[in-house]
Amino acid sequence: MDQFTLNLIVVGSTFALYIGIAIWARAGTTSDYYAASRGVNPIVNGAATAADWMSAASFISMAGLIAFVGYGNSSFLMGWTGGYVLLALLLAPYLRKFGRFTVPEFIGDRFYSTTARITAVICLLVISITYVIGQMTGAGVAFSRFLEVQNTTGLLIASTVVFIYAVLGGMKGITYTQLAQYCVLITAYTIPAVFISLQLTGNPVPPLGLFSTHAESGLPLLSKLDQVLTELGFHDYTGHHGSTLNMFLFTLSLMVGTAGLPHVIIRFFTVPKVADARKSAGWALVFIALLYLTAPAVGAMAKLNIITTIYPDGTAAEPIRYDDRPDWMHNWEQTGLLAFEDKNDDGRIQYYNDRSEEFAPIAEARGWEGNEIVTFNQDILVLANPEIAQLPPWVLALIAAGGLAAALSTAAGLLLAISSAISHDLLKSVFAPNITDKQELLYARISMAFAIALATWLGLNPPGFAAQVVALAFGLAAATLFPALMMGIFSKKMNTHGAVAGMLVGLIATCLYIFTYLGWFFIPGTNMLANTQENWLFGISPLSFGAVGAMLNFATAIIVMKLTKAPPPEIQELVESIRVPRGAGAASDH
Template sequence: MNGPVHDQPHLRHRLVPALHWHRHLGPGGSTSEFYAAGRGVHPIVNGAATAADWMSAASFISMAGLIAFVGYGNSTYLMGWTGGYVLLALLLAPYLRKFGRYTVPDFIGDRFYSRTARLVAVAALLIMSVTYVIGQMTGAGVAFSRFLEVDNTTGLMIASAVVFIYAVLGGMKGITYTQLAQYCVLIVAYTIPAVFISLQLTGNPLPQLGLFSTHTESGLPLLAKLDQVLMELGFQDYTGHHGSTLNMVLFTLSLMIGTAGLPHVIIRFFTVPKVSDARKSAGWALVFIALLYTVAPAVGAMARLNIITTIYPEGTTELPIAYDERPDWMHNWEQTGLLRFEDLNQDGRIQYYNAANEEFAAVAAERGWAGNEIVTFNQDILVLANPEIAQLPPWVIGLIAAGGLAAALSTAAGLLLAISSAISHDLIKSTFRPNISEKGELLAARVSMAVAIVVATYLGMNPPGFAAQVVALAFGLAASSLFPAIMMGIFSKKMNSAGAVVGMLVGLGATVLYIFTYLGWFFIPGTNMLPNTPDNWLFGISPLSFGAVGALLNFVAAYITLALTKPAPERVQELVESIRVPRGAAGAVEH
């Protein structure tokens, strides 16, 4: 166990607030540029870059697809991610910026005066970030494969090459201004098609209002029309809640606190000049995020309705379209392998219905249907295919492709920077080779980022689920490991290194074990110890929802350990107090 700070000279100099930066990382140095863009990013620019960094392929490409095919039940993605960002902006970002470090493990290692705590934080960061980046590379591969008309693997390789060029060579400054441009692209790309489709279906140009408007063709409210056509095909109604309420609550909470513990988002708040700028950039980021997140439910609902009316142009009680007469968007996506049909009853038509619905089985048999003939429909394609489904102009289709790529690549770059800085700064510089030169540290950062790209590309070729599902696992890992340590580091001045280390190990270990049990080694199906079904889950808790339970175990283990050991040294408690002093109060320092 690590002893008091006065017994550890190698840690004593670390326990100082932000105004005492290490000289080798001081303003203007190349490592400062690489890690934190020299702490000179304007709050509005940082807000847009943060929004792009956070609104990943999961938000742009996958979230609307998950909402489209599940409905109300998957609104948890919206609630959890948005609520989590509010939590991050209000509770964590200003204090972390005031502490003045460059990475999350840097904060944890210094606050808990422990190399062990730093190493555990690095391990948690790497596990979470690698899992997260798989979802981004998967989304980028989907976009490139369709719009360059190549297979999914080739699309993934192209995405990797693009990220390598501007992330490895540019560092944080290059990533920041690239993400600013990417935000502009992704928000325009997401909004314009939604406006067109909302006008087509409801006559209302605002998708947020169109979702609750009247469906022009039927005269019914849009959501009522969607419920009707889904239930006529044996699916559950779109607006009902059909899952476990416990899982819905835990999953939302897991996404919320996971968001607040995301290292690649937190490090964005280290790039602004002052603490007050961290608050401002958080506010701007919320505005920029809301512009997309308020549109996503409309995109999902309208896309699902368009798919059904494409297959059943005369109504769901009539014959579906002939396979030979399928629209171009279906033919185009079939080439990627992400959409596939199988004519089960050899009638040359495309039957699309819920074959698992026993009540609808009699209707299907009466119509001569032998099963749902859309045997592959990757939900990640929905947003990208949406303009084609609605038969919008080619330039709109190209725009949505650019937005999807911007979303995936911007977050991938942020994650890769978090990975590289954890390895070069927290492992090499701060732990194993404290005398490494600035040039050597920078080289290590770039090499580690390049290796991370290779690993993410390899794993992205066989992802464990849709982009948003993979990302949800990463959020659970962040929720169970980093978030509690950061919260206790800021708001519990007596929390010591032993408590933080034990808490992180228990939270992360329990979550990884639970995920491994039901999803397999690195979430590969077939390597799991128990079947991934609700009947086998512990208390019915899904692996995607377990992050909230892991966080609770983290807190409990940390405080039990604190009760059995000595609290943090007085000097550390004074440091924590200084972080929490409001601006303008006696003794407050604005960094």
């Protein structure tokens, strides 16, 4: 059986599984549709949250993201996990006790104002829509790469599958498909990782392998990696080469942003009790850590493996001849993710840092005329792993299914956050408050269909800024929703004026700062200042600005609160009631 047929069978059967789950988990009420009737086991919810959270980018690009920078990009590892501590301690249990369906609903009720609710809906839509574009394009790319279909066809197949289980099952359907998707993606990620770790270090556990001895050289793996990289003119892997301030702020932005993402928060509305919300956050982090502890190991090992493949006799000796390159390099050249150019016509592949001035004399002395791996896509480190480790073809098919599972599960969670904001926060609360539960369920399904159509259209016509939008989503979640939610719980005196002013200042300041350097609405050429460190305010990168936006939000809200009227007594009582767990069962019957 050829690879294509095998991919088709494995991916096809996972899709059949997802649709089967959707039919089994049909939603009959709005409580089913928005919150899976609050009957989800906390460990199941943990796995679903992990799948919800880990996107196509986590699955395919995370290892490469770490490996191409080394220590400096540890921000992603700490930022995307540390946010769960904030969720578990500061938000999830209280929002679960409040016992409603959406994030804007909490903000609207707590700040007793439709303006606050609408502001939150706007923030939610900007965050979730920018985020979902990346997921849809990711699904399209995964399809076209593994199933040899056009990008467009791939995207349409992905939308159809999500349409079936999200429209039919709502949160209930999404939860149980996410559980299945988590199992698929973690298996697919772990198997090749175990083999590459065994091959390089003899240790079958990749995170332990990362900190053990490189079998071939007898040196610690990371020391060996530092050594070969510096010998080729690159930065060492474990060293710190960027700005400490930016690393600090970027990590903080990712943490706070993670805790403020609506599609993650609503997952905690599905568990039966307040205690379950805390426990569930812990399990979510365990399931996420299984991948996030493996990713840096895969990245470092794959990178070392590729370099030692190119320089089989050490970096001081001649690299391999182009004609002798392994089959997997040949295969991935076809996809355009890897490309060589024999600049000095010696028939060999020279891989080194041709931008390093210190290394230039060495390169010249060796007759090298430039780095000959002209395209080295970071995704290769994950995608080519099964072939590098010479694993059977079904492992590659599993990677295809895993990548698609990661993209679909995140897309579905985002689409639910978007559609419930439209049907519950806009239609039900503002435009048509008198509709029945059955009618609202219908509207929720129509909103979902609309959200999927919008996401598909955006995926087909990506606005050309896919890379930056994720930064915007995290920055905005950090600068708008997180502070409003936290102050709503921890400050009894926080009032509607403070919260709305804070959210608006956070939203506007973060957008302005990002647009100044990356262009108005990311349109190339419209940026007012070049995106370089010299131009940044206090040297703060636009990607790291979310943490600053959050501080501005807190500060504005507190100042405005001091100058305006205190919230009415019933609101202060509401805050007291969400602070204690007792009575969450009653709220779930709402």
